[in-house]
Amino acid sequence: MALRGGLATEKGCVGVEGVRLVEEALGGGCRVEAVLFSESGERHRERLAPLIGRREMAFPVLKTTDRLFEGIADTEHPQGVAALVEPRKVEVADLLATPEGTCSPLLAVLAGVQDPGNVGTILRTAAAFGATGAATSATAQGGTASPFSPKALRASAGAALHLPVLAGMSLTILLTQLKVEGIHTLASCVQDETKGGSASLSPWEVDWCQPLALLVGNEGAGLPEDIVRGADARVHIPMARGVESLNASAAAAVLFYEGYRQREKQKQ
Amino acid sequence: MALRGGLATEKGCVGVEGVRLVEEALGGGCRVEAVLFSESGERHRERLAPLIGRREMAFPVLKTTDRLFEGIADTEHPQGVAALVEPRKVEVADLLATPEGTCSPLLAVLAGVQDPGNVGTILRTAAAFGATGAATSATAQGGTASPFSPKALRASAGAALHLPVLAGMSLTILLTQLKVEGIHTLASCVQDETKGGSASLSPWEVDWCQPLALLVGNEGAGLPEDIVRGADARVHIPMARGVESLNASAAAAVLFYEGYRQREKQKQ
Numbered sequence: 001m002a003l004r005g006g007l008a009t010e011k012g013c014v015g016v017e018g019v020r021l022v023e024e025a026l027g028g029g030c031r032v033e034a035v036l037f038s039e040s041g042e043r044h045r046e047r048l049a050p051l052i053g054r055r056e057m058a059f060p061v062l063k064t065t066d067r068l069f070e071g072i073a074d075t076e077h078p079q080g081v082a083a084l085v086e087p088r089k090v091e092v093a094d095l096l097a098t099p100e101g102t103c104s105p106l107l108a109v110l111a112g113v114q115d116p117g118n119v120g121t122i123l124r125t126a127a128a129f130g131a132t133g134a135a136t137s138a139t140a141q142g143g144t145a146s147p148f149s150p151k152a153l154r155a156s157a158g159a160a161l162h163l164p165v166l167a168g169m170s171l172t173i174l175l176t177q178l179k180v181e182g183i184h185t186l187a188s189c190v191q192d193e194t195k196g197g198s199a200s201l202s203p204w205e206v207d208w209c210q211p212l213a214l215l216v217g218n219e220g221a222g223l224p225e226d227i228v229r230g231a232d233a234r235v236h237i238p239m240a241r242g243v244e245s246l247n248a249s250a251a252a253a254v255l256f257y258e259g260y261r262q263r264e265k266q267k268q
Numbered sequence: 269m270a271l272r273g274g275l276a277t278e279k280g281c282v283g284v285e286g287v288r289l290v291e292e293a294l295g296g297g298c299r300v301e302a303v304l305f306s307e308s309g310e311r312h313r314e315r316l317a318p319l320i321g322r323r324e325m326a327f328p329v330l331k332t333t334d335r336l337f338e339g340i341a342d343t344e345h346p347q348g349v350a351a352l353v354e355p356r357k358v359e360v361a362d363l364l365a366t367p368e369g370t371c372s373p374l375l376a377v378l379a380g381v382q383d384p385g386n387v388g389t390i391l392r393t394a395a396a397f398g399a400t401g402a403a404t405s406a407t408a409q410g411g412t413a414s415p416f417s418p419k420a421l422r423a424s425a426g427a428a429l430h431l432p433v434l435a436g437m438s439l440t441i442l443l444t445q446l447k448v449e450g451i452h453t454l455a456s457c458v459q460d461e462t463k464g465g466s467a468s469l470s471p472w473e474v475d476w477c478q479p480l481a482l483l484v485g486n487e488g489a490g491l492p493e494d495i496v497r498g499a500d501a502r503v504h505i506p507m508a509r510g511v512e513s514l515n516a517s518a519a520a521a522v523l524f525y526e527g528y529r530q531r532e533k534q535k536q
Contacts, residue, residue, distance in 0.1 A: 249515075
């Protein structure tokens with residue numbers, strides 16, 4: 001079980017480390033291959049016992065020494081608990097579904113977000129504000145860092161495990177499918193970008209209650225030009241001092257907050 | 269001119285480094301004591317020339333070698349441009365003013381924000397979303413990191429220099445003065461905290477068009493209990509998954525965004 005580097009195994013499994021993440025993995029929808037405790041990690045077993053006990057699919061619960069655990073851990077001060085899990089198998093159809101309690105799909109599409117920490121934070125924020133799914137772009141088109149690397153998983157606080165995430169998707173295919181299925185695509189822009197005569201919207205001018213996919217681009221360069229042009233609408237966060245932009249995760253927080261606000265208002 | 273460490277000189281001057289920050293300092297309201305170029309920093313002189321030329325108060329423009337500059341610089345790859353500036357002298361009265369084009373004062377009060385990067389980012393976000401001033405708490409009460417340290421200045425992208433910032437203020441005195449002057453205090457809470465029978469508000473339930481001071485607390489511990497209790501109202505950011513909270517700067521971005529949204533709406 002190689003936690004370091006976060007490369008998926010041949011079967012597509014990823015290692016998750018730390019009590020909270022293992023808890024999320026055990027409690028969420030992903031298949032668990034094995035759980036590993038180090039000697040000092042045993043103190044967390046009680047907290048996890050109900051989750052380990054109630055899983056229908058049996059999996060081995062392994063023990064190792066602290067020293068061996070430190071050798072495979074990705075963090076500097078490991079908690080001594082890890083699991084090998086298979087992230088949920090997500091199809092485009094899963095992203096089109098409207099989960100119970102929500103009015104319509106709200107997706108985060110990450111196209112070229114390079115920093116694993118940002119990928120995780122954006123997923124966490126999206127999930128916290130009621131997004132129903134996410135997708136990340138494949139390498140060929142300015143790829144997005146893997147949502148399942150240790151750093152991204154930690155930053156996502158487990159959101160990458162319970163939110164349906166379609167990783168490494170071809171943007172062109174995804175956006176076409178979204179369009180066919182009637183999901184509006186909204187390109188997040190750093191500045192007011194008028195394209196083909198239509199200005200970009202302020203977040204509060206967007207109808208967040210319609211089926212919507214928010215496209216988030218690279219930290220520096222933003223979204224590829226053709227993606228911005230092909231989107232149904234563009235959104236930018238207006239500011240009193242127009243010079244500066246928010247960092248990627250703060251901008252995502254503001255946009256998904258606005259979506260949450262509108263969706264909550266509609267519920268009333 | 270000691271840029272490293274960011275300690276103010278006896279006169280209260282601070283060093284700012286990098287083309288953009290020096291530009292902000294020269295263009296903003298703060299007094300400039302001196303500007304320093306290294307040999308390779310000379311290439312930025314043209315960009316800064318209009319600002320250096322038009323300043324009424326003359327100040328020395330110094331030259332040094334790259335090696336000497338690197339010795340005093342706080343950054344690893346210095347741009348070779350720095351300035352010694354005296355931050356704006358800010359009184360409480362300055363924070364009570366309603367600048368032209370705004371409906372009423374909107375203040376950021378940082379009480380115990382420990383990370384200089386967060387202090388800078390919060391100031392930058394506040395300024396971007398139309399805050400009219402800011403204050404930071406003195407050390408005695410879980411102090412806030414200096415907004416004028418190199419790291420905070422960089423993260424603020426210069427906002428710490430152009431926004432009126434009252435640094436190292438006694439919270440008790442400040443909050444009393446705000447109350448006397450009719451500025452509502454709004455405590456930012458991580459969770460819904462019901463105090464004295466009144467629940468905390470969602471951001472959209474707050475009237476951001478009234479004279480308002482948003483109190484932002486420590487990254488981990490939040491605001492001191494007595495400050496939360498003493499505030500006129502409490503606000504928290506509700507989330508679909510209640511477990512997680514946003515990081516300090518993303519939370520500030522969401523709150524100040526909501527204020528901006530309402531204030532823009534009122535203008536229409």
